[in-house]
Amino acid sequence: MKGLRLDPIEAAKQVVSKHFPNCQGAILAGSVIRGEATETSDLDIVVFDDQLNFSYRESFIDFGWNIEAFAHNFTSYQSFFIGDAERARPSMPRMVSEGLILKDDGTGRIDAIKKEARLIMEKGPEKWPEETITVKRYFLTDALDDFKGCTNRGEEIFIANTLAELANEFYSRTNGQWLGVSKWVIRSLNHFDPQFTACFVEAFDTFYKTGEKSKIIQLVETVLEPYGGPLFTGFSLGKSEATA
Incomplete structure (x- = not known):
């Protein structure tokens, strides 16, 4: 060529x-x-x-x-x-x-x-403010809940894709790290935390090969844990402006 x-x-x-x-x-x-x-x-x-x-x-x-x-x-x-x-x-x-x-x-x-x-x-990138962390935590939780409840294989695959993107973003940015795109997702993660990267790859590789969700679920919940875990109840976005 x-x-x-x-x-x-x-x-x-x-x-x-x-x-x-x-x-x-x-x-x-x-x-x-x-x-x-x-x-x-x-x-x-x-x-x-x-x-x-x-x-x-x-x-x-x-x-x-x-x-x-x-x-x-x-x-x-x-x-x-x-x-x-x-x-x-x-x-x-x-x-x-x-x-x-x-x-x-x-x-x-x-x-x-x-x-x-x-x-x-x-x-490194600018630090996420608490408000951004809360919003990102909510949407990561929302995708995780969709993943847990989904029984359609095609839908599961694309929810998993979303979870991979959101989990990488949340983990990297809350740790003050740059994000990567495509192959740079893994390169950037591995530069910061090789052990986490190995778990990240294994979790999604296992799901794509076998359909087993537990490792992805555990990974995402681990990422969320230092910031209060999954977030649904009590989340509000834009309410204060709407009622002002």
């Missing part, structure tokens, strides 16, 4: 030279830098060019690799840093902080952006 591949770093340098010759800086990020590349891995390249009016993303194939290019000027990247941090899903800060500099104009700007990204990653 991709033909003969060059070495990833050499390929990335040639991509920058060919497709972004006038950029002032470029960073190679992703699985090839972390030593986690697979047969289907691509090259994630973040480009900085002060002639760009706005950021854009582009995908193409060259030098035997699928390329994902993220092009920014020296201010537009900041909105991505901010937005990712607010969502607690630090895709852009992670790429920049862990990435390998491919090109640098010598002004120190690329190093400064990498430092900015590292500080974001080290700080």
Whole structure:
């Protein structure tokens, strides 16, 4: 599919030279830098060019690799840093902080952006206020109750999907951790708590293979326990504003 591949770093340098010759800086990020590349891995390249009016993303194939290019000027990247941090899903800060500099104009700007990204990653997401914890606790409980009572296999599968997402979010955010998407759900969880991650994977793997719910139920109840356990009675959302 991709033909003969060059070495990833050499390929990335040639991509920058060919497709972004006038950029002032470029960073190679992703699985090839972390030593986690697979047969289907691509090259994630973040480009900085002060002639760009706005950021854009582009995908193409060259030098035997699928390329994902993220092009920014020296201010537009900041909105991505901010937005990712607010969502607690630090895709852009992670790429920049862990990435390998491919090109640098010598002004120190690329190093400064990498430092900015590292500080974001080290700080972690904003702490959830008590009101948010209460709301998230209620909706996690609601999904858990649906799961317990459901007898339709198709519905159970998709309720389990929702529980996996909500339980991961609740556990990660109440512990001050970044969230992941797709494969990064497990990577982010495992970075913080390998033992919990193993239990998390086992619980859902068991259910998807056998239909046995008990491990998921126990896992979710364990996640909720430090915050008062499941929540239904007494929960209210928006009532004070409605009666004001």
